[in-house]
């Protein structure tokens with residue numbers, strides 16, 4: 001007979017490579033605490049329902065708690081001989097408390113057990129992700145408030161477009177992350193469902209109390225269908241999809257950070273704690289964290305597609321393919337949480353180079369729309385004002401000057417009623433402060449926006 005815990009009908013033991021290929025312990029040991037938690041809930045219920053005696057339940061629970069302490073003390077080694085976390089724990093328990101450990105698996109299958117572990121784990125991690133999002137949102141708000149007086153060029157096509165507040169620009173990321181936070185929060189009800197008691201797929205003949213185990217593990221509801229309960233991995237894919245959106249947002253943010261700390265932009269300087277150097281070029285200070293986040297956004301996108309491909313075409317109910325749901329999922333969760341946390345520190349410690357930005361915003365044509373709008377004030381149709389301004393910009397480029405350097409005479413040639421006032425109209429600060437609409441870039445609007453943002457922080 002095979003000595004595997006399921007070896008009753010087997011005459012010989014596994015091929016060595018098959019054992020290596022079949023095991024999942026090197027990945028699913030991550031679920032140690034959830035597995036212990038789920039088992040304690042299950043065995044407590046077995047005792048309360050008189051499926052096993054109260055004394056047996058007590059022995060098993062004590063054994064599981066001892067295992068937990070031993071694990072915390074680093075005294076436990078897992079082995080691929082026992083395949084996965086569930087069988088490893090059952091084996092370790094048997095070593096500790098003897099044959100009574102064999103009663104733990106009454107009325108349960110590894111199929112509802114692993115699903116329970118995964119639901120518990122996902123719920124915990126999504127909560128941590130929500131907190132990490134909130135932390136980064138806080139960092140963004142702080143930076144927006146500290147730099148409320150900074151005007152940068154806003155870009156379209158990565159060409160200077162119109163002056164905007166730095167705070168307005170960076171708050172864009174706040175709202176992206178807010179949508180991410182809302183998506184994760186809304187997903188919690190689908191994650192927080194109990195598959196425990198569904199057995200292998202069909203339910204169980206034992207008089208179990210599923211409400212008790214669900215309550216014990218703080219699940220909001222029990223899967224109405226036992227087959228769905230053991231084969232559903234939608235909540236994993238949904239979480240990975242949400243992670244993809246978060247990482248895509250961070251990747252866009254990363255790209256800007258990388259541009260901004262280049263010599264060409266020089267809008268920000270990152271703290272040494274969030275930068276690295278070059279092994280050959282002594283002058284280098286590289287934004288590696290932002291680059292890694294940008295790179296890892298690709299990795300988690302691949303993880304998502306991998307999971308989708310694993311799930312597609314699977315017949316009901318449990319198939320061993322589902323064992324593949326862990327590695328890339330755990331990786332995506334960790335990557336996302338770490339990226340959010342690192343980003344928050346990077347934003348908290350970066351310096352906005354106010355003086356340099358002030359100098360550069362004076363030396364561009366991002367105030368051209370202001371001139372066109374000013375001409376409209378004299379009754380000139382916008383299309384014509386646009387053409388007149390465009391022509392003047394073309395001439396300035398040839399003369400290597402900016403709109404603020406054009407003489408009043410030249411402006412009066414465009415329209416005789418133009419006065420000295422044009423020079424204040426053209427100032428970036430004035431351009432910003434005229435945009436007082438609800439979601440515009442004026443200081444007043446942005447301060448109101450920040451206030452609205454603060455109400456979303458938890």
Ligand code: ARG
Nearest residue numbers: 024084110111114318322323
């Ligand atoms: N290690 C397995 C997994 O992660 C546990 C469930 C195994 N179930 C089975 N019927 N072989 O999916």
